Amino acid sequence: MTTTDQTLTPDGPAPGHPDPGAPDRRAATDPAGRSAALAEGVSRWLRGGQAQHPDGAYAGWHTADGRLSTPYPEITGYVLTFLANEELDEAERARADAAARWLVERIERGDHTCRFDRPDGVYLFDLAMITNGLFAHGRRTADRRTVAAARTVAAYLLEHLGEGPMVGGAGPGGPGPTWSTEGRAHLLKLLQALVAADLHGVPGAAEAAERLAAGAEELRPPSGTAPVETCPGSELVSLHAACYAAEGLWVWAEARRDPRAREQAARIVEWVWQQQLPDGGFPTYAHRDGGPVGDRWQSDVLSQAIRLALLLGLEPKGLSAAAEALAASTTTHPDGRSAVLYWPRAEEAHSNSWSSMFAHQALLLLSGRPAPAWHALV
Template sequence: MSIGSQEGVDVRGDAMSPEAATGAITTWFRNGRTQHASGAFCGWREGPEGPLSPPYPEITGYALTFLTGVGAGDGAAAERAVDWLVARERAGDHASRPERADGIVYAFDVAMITHGLLRVGALTGRVAVTEAGLRQADRLVAAVDHEGRLACLLGDPVTHLAPAWSTRGQVHLLKCAQALLSAHEAGHPRARQVAERLVRAAVDAPTDGEPGPPVPTCPGSDTVSLHALCYGAEGLWVWGTATGDEAALRVSRRFTEWVWRQQLPDGAFPGFVRADGRPGGGRAQNDVLAQAVRLASLHRFTGVSVNAATDHLLGRLWRHGEEAAAIYWPDTDSAHLNSWVSMFAAQALWLRGRSERRLDWWELV
């Protein structure tokens, strides 16, 4: 894949094609608009010249995966991001949000860091980067050995966090299979086994045939995070694509179909719904929109609803000159230019540009 090679594209017209939008988003990201002076990538910037959010290790891992996919994995931006992550790992600093004093470590974040480091290591041959990624993978494998499963939080028990998909859920952790597969390719002796264990728990789970959500995203809650459910579908697609596991691909498609049943009349997607399909509170989220469009392309969905979602995503990009970025909440006046939404959107729109395009399992951000 080379989604950043849209040279000479005019993005100034009123109507922007998926290809033009992909190139403009990639330009914005490669220009480091959300990269901190430390080398870390941040979650977002408030407006084109506004303040950055704090450095974000998970998003820095995502950035490395994205940059390798657009042919910039050995460039200056990636090198600075790698150096920041490797320095933290060597110092034993695994906190998922460095600006907070609680030191909490999310397994999902470790996985995204792992995958990003291992992709750069594979691309550049930098042994120290690969070794840092493998040490991060060791933490995921050790957690499964200790708990019998992969929990959301690594390390000492944390009791003060409210139950949520990110603190108690399991479905989003399926995406960790991607990092474990990369670790397997880099020579980790047990990473693939642990990845398969995660996937089998989802694929072999009994279904009741009811029209409700395929799995809960937070135990004990009837509110479903579509963002988390998309992560689950993505992880199953990664595993199924990498290994030829048709059962995993079927379950990924089932998750994706349920997400698409929650589409709003204007083409957008809510962040949360109730298990019975009623609104779950909160606003529409463009990360879910971009993930849904991307999954639709990965599973070869077609039709008016996919076109409406694509148009909605295109129509709500922030644009300036040769750059564009995705906004987290599409129905607000603030220009919350978001790193992860922009990366998701770039890949989604690249796939929508031509029907024959594919992503490799390791390229998925």
């Protein structure tokens, strides 16, 4: 998700404000069972469409008083990947179809924009998540129109791949330099969409994926201990973007049986775990030479770190603390469904779509479930 540059809520816990999803300590005797139950609750929230707009698009988050953020193409793509790998009832299938239709109609009219607050810029990362989601939905439903739209987006992606993270949007009034607008590490996750595009016969996708994977070693910063640079010239490393880089390398390792990519991913993830906070969470940023920036933890990074460690067979000593932090990041809605809060200790907490999807897969792995296929990773 390329919006961790946004400001949602104030830092830190409010006085007397409890962690809304504090885990039931009685469940500590069965951590795998608790993880499985939490995963099902999160899946129910996502499948239930609480973050879906009437037109089919999904929002990034849902506020406590029921407000949705603006429709989000990237998140809608993520949701399609998620739903394509869940057992759905009739109503849930209809929601998935509506989400796919919303994206397909935008693509068919030539609209590749990704942010409603930034209509002059196209984020290639977002397009890749849309591409993979449409391919996933198309495979599940055998819908040719959806697959055709995915191929169209993939072709656009390939056409602009050498231009950097954004197409347009960098002029006066455009977003400042951040990992999502100037960095390249997170673009390694484009490998997922490119491999999927190659399997669907998109010309040039295989070659582009090979070049992208081969360039991973060039993403090391000129100094410091960090194995990857997320924004050129910055002393800080976005842990969210670093995890995206590792996810892309894991996808490549799985799809192409490349042990070197797996080693590169593990090196990034091991460094990320060195930035873990004492309470088990992970901050938004770390210094290039190591050390967390601040003590506020962010649930998407937390979920990604857990998921990656388990996918790669790593055994970080802080894993149990991280699992506790993830359980404490969930909140239960009145209907009994659970969602993950973006900044769990913020005074105004938001139930977050992408954090919930990442957490769902992390919780399944914590419960002992096998790793998802490379194309099913959200």
